[in-house]
Amino acid sequence: MQHKLKLLYQLQEIDNQLDHLEELRGDLPLNVQALVTQITNLEKVIKEKEDEQEASVTKRGKNEEEIERLTENQKKFKAQLYSVRNNKEYDALTKEIDRSDEIIRKHHAENDSLADSSKKLSFEIEEIAPQLAELKKELKEKEDDLSIIVKSNEKEEAKYLEERSKIESQIKKGDYAAYLRIRKAKKGLAVATVIRSACSGCHKIIPSQKQIELRKKDKIHYCEYCGRILVSAEIGETNE
DSSP: OHHHHHHHHHHHHHHHHHHHHHHHTTTHHHHHHHHHHHHHHHHHHHHHHHHHHHHHHHHHHHHHHHHHHHHHHHHHHHHHGGGOOSHHHHHHHHHHHHHHHHHHHHHHHHHHHHHHHHHHHHHHHHHHHHHHHHHHHHHHHHHHHHHHHHHHTHHHHHHHHHHHHHHHTTSOHHHHHHHHHHHHHTTTOOEEEEETTEETTTOOBOOHHHHHHHHHTSSOEEOTTTOOEEEOGGGGTOOO
16 A cells, blocks of 8 residues: 555656646647637638639639520520511510520629629738738747747656656556546645645645554545645655
8 A cells, every 4th residue: 555655646746747847838838729729710711711702703604604695695586586477476585685684684793793702802811811921920939939848858758757657557547547636626736745734735734643544554545625645744755
């Protein structure tokens, strides 16, 4: 049991060092992630506007083809007006000509509207582009700063991670799960020692009887105030 308590204590000590290295990075990781999100969102907006423009071009092209087809048909219908044999044929042709005129006007109006929308989209893209460029520049700077910090601590972090992996492999899954749960709930500090009769986590006085039990090192004890795993100060001093 003493070995188990020692492992939990050592794990906490290593995690403290890793947390310290993480703190050296400050808000850079969060800032980088926030910038990446902003850039992704803006790129998505630009892509949507460009897709809309592309769809507009395609639609205008189809409308122009339809206008050209209807215009050719109108020429044929107008030529046939001179060879009709009765009013019924004349009325049918004029109806076709009028219907074509109406469709052509609608296509022209739609194309004008699509062209205006496309210009508006271009203007909006031009407004976003500088913002995107500025964000990418800022991201590059922060990534460079973060890279320098990470690289400066790379060997030290690798050493701690290797040690942590060795210790973790020796801890039972249930104990490790409890450690992680408490660590998450208590801002990184899952294992606390008793210093001057108080829990080093919440600084509440530990009852004398509990302190006696802790010194036996025969079971895992939890602080009745903060819920952290409690170990005696001697645990950190032993080499076993």
